[in-house]
Amino acid sequence: MSRYLLRQLLGMIVLLLVTSFVIYASLFLAPGSPDALLFGAHTVSPALRAAVNRQYHLNDPFLQQYWYWLVNVLHGNFGTSITYRTPVALRLSAAAPVTAFLVIYSAILIIVSGVALGVLSALRPGKLDTLIMTATNIGTAVPTFVAGLILLAIFGVKLNWFPVYGAGAGFFDRLRHLTLPAVALAFWAVAYLTRVTRTSMREELQGDPVMTARSRGLSRRVVVQRHAFRNALIPIVTVAGLQVAGLIAGTVIVEQVFGLNGLGELLLTSVQDKDFATVQAVSLILVAAFIVVNTLVDITYTMLDPRIRLGANQS
Amino acid sequence: MTHLLEIDHLSVDLVTHRRYRKVLQDVSITVEKAEVVSLVGESGSGKSMTARSVLNLLPAQGKMSGNIAFEGQSLMDNTNKDWQRFRATKAAMIFQDPRASINPVHRIGDFLTEALVHNRDMDRHEALERAATILEQVGIDDAKRRLRQFPHELSGGMLQRVMIASVLLIEPQLILADEPTTALDVTTQADVIAILDDQRAQREMAMLFITHDLELAAAFSDRIAVMYAGYIVEVSTPAQLHARPLHPYTAALLRSRPLLHERTERLPQISGRPLSAFEAPPGCPFQDRCPYVQAQCSESLPPTQLINGSIVRCHRANELELASTASADAGTEGGQSRE
Numbered sequence: 173m174s175r176y177l178l179r180q181l182l183g184m185i186v187l188l189l190v191t192s193f194v195i196y197a198s199l200f201l202a203p204g205s206p207d208a209l210l211f212g213a214h215t216v217s218p219a220l221r222a223a224v225n226r227q228y229h230l231n232d233p234f235l236q237q238y239w240y241w242l243v244n245v246l247h248g249n250f251g252t253s254i255t256y257r258t259p260v261a262l263r264l265s266a267a268a269p270v271t272a273f274l275v276i277y278s279a280i281l282i283i284v285s286g287v288a289l290g291v292l293s294a295l296r297p298g299k300l301d302t303l304i305m306t307a308t309n310i311g312t313a314v315p316t317f318v319a320g321l322i323l324l325a326i327f328g329v330k331l332n333w334f335p336v337y338g339a340g341a342g343f344f345d346r347l348r349h350l351t352l353p354a355v356a357l358a359f360w361a362v363a364y365l366t367r368v369t370r371t372s373m374r375e376e377l378q379g380d381p382v383m384t385a386r387s388r389g390l391s392r393r394v395v396v397q398r399h400a401f402r403n404a405l406i407p408i409v410t411v412a413g414l415q416v417a418g419l420i421a422g423t424v425i426v427e428q429v430f431g432l433n434g435l436g437e438l439l440l441t442s443v444q445d446k447d448f449a450t451v452q453a454v455s456l457i458l459v460a461a462f463i464v465v466n467t468l469v470d471i472t473y474t475m476l477d478p479r480i481r482l483g484a485n486q487s
Numbered sequence: 488m489t490h491l492l493e494i495d496h497l498s499v500d501l502v503t504h505r506r507y508r509k510v511l512q513d514v515s516i517t518v519e520k521a522e523v524v525s526l527v528g529e530s531g532s533g534k535s536m537t538a539r540s541v542l543n544l545l546p547a548q549g550k551m552s553g554n555i556a557f558e559g560q561s562l563m564d565n566t567n568k569d570w571q572r573f574r575a576t577k578a579a580m581i582f583q584d585p586r587a588s589i590n591p592v593h594r595i596g597d598f599l600t601e602a603l604v605h606n607r608d609m610d611r612h613e614a615l616e617r618a619a620t621i622l623e624q625v626g627i628d629d630a631k632r633r634l635r636q637f638p639h640e641l642s643g644g645m646l647q648r649v650m651i652a653s654v655l656l657i658e659p660q661l662i663l664a665d666e667p668t669t670a671l672d673v674t675t676q677a678d679v680i681a682i683l684d685d686q687r688a689q690r691e692m693a694m695l696f697i698t699h700d701l702e703l704a705a706a707f708s709d710r711i712a713v714m715y716a717g718y719i720v721e722v723s724t725p726a727q728l729h730a731r732p733l734h735p736y737t738a739a740l741l742r743s744r745p746l747l748h749e750r751t752e753r754l755p756q757i758s759g760r761p762l763s764a765f766e767a768p769p770g771c772p773f774q775d776r777c778p779y780v781q782a783q784c785s786e787s788l789p790p791t792q793l794i795n796g797s798i799v800r801c802h803r804a805n806e807l808e809l810a811s812t813a814s815a816d817a818g819t820e821g822g823q824s825r826e
C-alpha cells in the first residue's frame with residue numbers, strides 16, 4: 173500500500189518537473205529571442221534589463237538557467253513582471269486565493285449535489301427520477317458561460333440576491349460574491365455527475381454482489397451503503413476527479429463573465445500585455461494544480477478498488 | 488404433514504424487452520427437513536428462478552403467483568422485513584459464480600461476518616472467530632490470513648468454499664445451491680461438492696441443489712426433479728430414474744449422460760434446442776423434441792400423474808417403456824410402446 177503511494181507521488185513529482193521544464197523552455201522555443209519576448213515593445217531602463225538578465229540568467233548555459241529558475245520558483249520567487257514592474261509573486265498572491273476559493277467551492281457543489289441527486293434518482297424510480305433526469309438533460313446542454321450569464325441576469329441583476337462583480341473580502345463576503353460563479357462553473361458538471369452516479373448506482377443495484385447481500389437478509393440500508401454505493405463510488409470518483417481537474421481550466425471563462433481577478437483573468441491579461449514572466453508563472457501554477465488533483469484522484473480511486481491496489485496476485 | 492419447503496403451483500413472469508414473459512409454469516415441489524432435492528434441466532429451464540423465488544429475489548418487476556410455504560407458513564404475504572428475517576435465518580443461497588457474487592471490494596472476513604454483525608448484532612471479533620472456525624471446516628487452512636484477504640486473491644474453488652462457509656454461518660434450515668460448481672475448475676468441482684454435502688449433512692440442513700448434470704444429482708440426492716421449459720416434468724428418486732424413467736425428456740437426459748467434467752449444457756442426443764417457458768408451444772412443452780409425440784401432445788398440456796411414487800407430466804407416461812441407457816433400446820428408436 174505505502175509502496176503504491178510512494179510510486180504515485182514519485183510519478184507526480186516527475187510529471188511536475190517535466191511540465192516545469194516545458195513551460196520554462198517555451199521561452200526559448202517561441203519565435204524571436206528570449207530578449208525580444210521578454211521585453212517586447214517595452215522600453216526598459218538598463219537597470220531593469222540587467223535585473224531581468226540576471227533573473228533569467230540569459231548568459232548562462234540553458235540547463236543551468238532552468239535550474240536557477242526552478243530553485244527560485246520553489247522559493248516562491250517568480251521573477252518580475254516587466255509590464256508592471258512588480259514582482260510576479262505579488263500579483264499571484266492576489267489572484268490565486270480567488271481562483272482556489274472558486275475551484276474548491278465549485279468542487280464541493282459538484283460532488284455533494286451530483287452524488288446526492290444521482291443516488292436519489294437511482295433509489296426512487298418514478299416521478300422524482302424523471303424530474304431529476306429532465307433537469308440534467310437541460311443542465312448538460314448548457315455551456316458554462318451561458319449558465320454564468322443566465323445566473324447573472326436572474327439572481328444578480330433581476331433579483332439582486334448576489335453581487336454581480338468582484339470577489340469580495342473576508343470569508344463570508346467572498347462566499348456571497350463567489351456563489352454565482354461557483355454555481356455557473358458547477359452547472360454542467362453537476363448534471364453530468366448526477367447521470368454518472370445514477371447509472372452506476374442502478375447497475376450495482378442490479379448486480380450480483382447486491383443480490384448476494386440481499387440474499388443474506390441484510391437490511392436495505394446496509395445493502396445500499398455497503399454494497400451498491402460503495403461499488404458505485406469507483407466510477408463516480410473517476411468522473412468527479414476529472415471534473416474537478418477540469419474546473420481549473422473552466423475558471424478562465426467564469427472569471428471573465430463575473431469580473432473576478434483570479435488566475436484565469438491574470439493569465440488572459442498577461443498574454444495580452446505580453447507579460448511573459450507572469451504567463452509562465454500562472455501556467456505553471458494551473459498545470460501543477462491540475463497534476464496534483466489528478467494524482468489525488470488516482471490515489472483515491474485505487475484505494476477504493478483492492479483489485480488495483482494489490483495487483484491481481486492469486487494464491 | 489407439513490413440509491420444510493413447499494412450492495405449490497408456482498408461476499413466474501419476468502420482463503424482457505418491456506414485456507412480461509412466463510418463465511415458470513405450475514411448478515410444485517417439496518423439500519423435507521435434511522433432505523436433498525435436485526433440480527435438473529438444461530440452461531433456461533427455470534432452475535435458478537425457482538430457487539430465487541424461494542427468497543423473493545426475482546429480477547426487477549418479476550411477478551410470482553401460486554404459493555410458497557416454509558414450515559407450513561405461506562411466504563406470499565411477507566413484508567420486506569419478513570423477507571429479510573426469513574433470509575437471515577431460514578434459507579440461504581449459494582450462487583453459481585463466486586467471483587461475480589462476492590463483493591470484490593470487501594475483505595473475505597467482512598463478507599463472512601456482515602450477516603452476523605448486522606443481522607444478529609454479534610460482536611465483530613466473535614464473528615471473525617466463528618468465521619475462521621467454519622473456514623477450516625470447509626477445508627481452507629490459514630483461515631486467519633484468508634479473512635484479511637480480498638476475493639481476487641483467492642482461487643475460484645477457494646472462493647466457493649468461502650461462499651459455502653457464509654451460508655453455514657447463517658445456520659439456515661435450507662440451502663439453495665445454484666450450480667455451485669459450474670463456474671469452477673474441473674479439478675476442484677468434486678471436492679467442493681463433497682465438502683458442501685458433508686457439512687450440510689452434519690448440520691442436518693436440507694438442500695435444493697441445482698445442476699444441469701443428472702449424474703451428479705443422482706449421486707447424492709434423495710429426490711430429483713427434472714425441469715423443462717419452466718415446467719417440472721418428472722420427480723423421482725435416483726434409483727427409480729435409473730431403473731425406469733417415466734418422461735421421454737428424462738430418458739434422453741439419462742442417455743446423453745453429460746459428464747461431470749463437461750461444461751456443456753446441451754444434449755447432443757436430442758435434436759432441437761431447449762426452450763424457455765414463454766417459447767413453448769401450447770400442449771406439451773417437449774413436443775418438438777419428443778420421439779413419441781402424438782396428436783394429443785399438441786392439443787393439451789399433460790396433467791401431472793403419480794406413477795409408482797414418481798410424479799410425471801406426459802400424456803403417454805403409462806404406456807411408454809423408456810430405458811435409461813442407449814444400449815437397452817438400440818435399434819428400436821429409443822424405446823417401445825406397450826400397445
Ligand SMILES: Nc1ncnc2c1ncn2[C@@H]1O[C@H](COP(=O)(O)OP(=O)(O)O)[C@@H](O)[C@H]1O
Nearest residue numbers: 501502503510530531532533534535536546763
Ligand atoms: N434477469 C432476467 N430477466 C428476464 N428474464 C430472465 C432473467 N434471467 C433469466 N431469465 C429467463 O428466465 C428463464 C429461466 O431462467 P433460469 O431460471 O436462469 O434458467 P436456468 O437456471 O435453468 O438456466 C430463461 O428463459 C431466461 O431467459
Ligand code: SF4
Nearest residue numbers: 771774777784801802
Ligand atoms: S406428452 Fe407427448 S410430446 Fe410430451 S413428452 Fe409425453 S409423449 Fe412426448
Ligand SMILES: [Mg+2]
Nearest residue numbers: 534535665666
Ligand atoms: Mg441458472
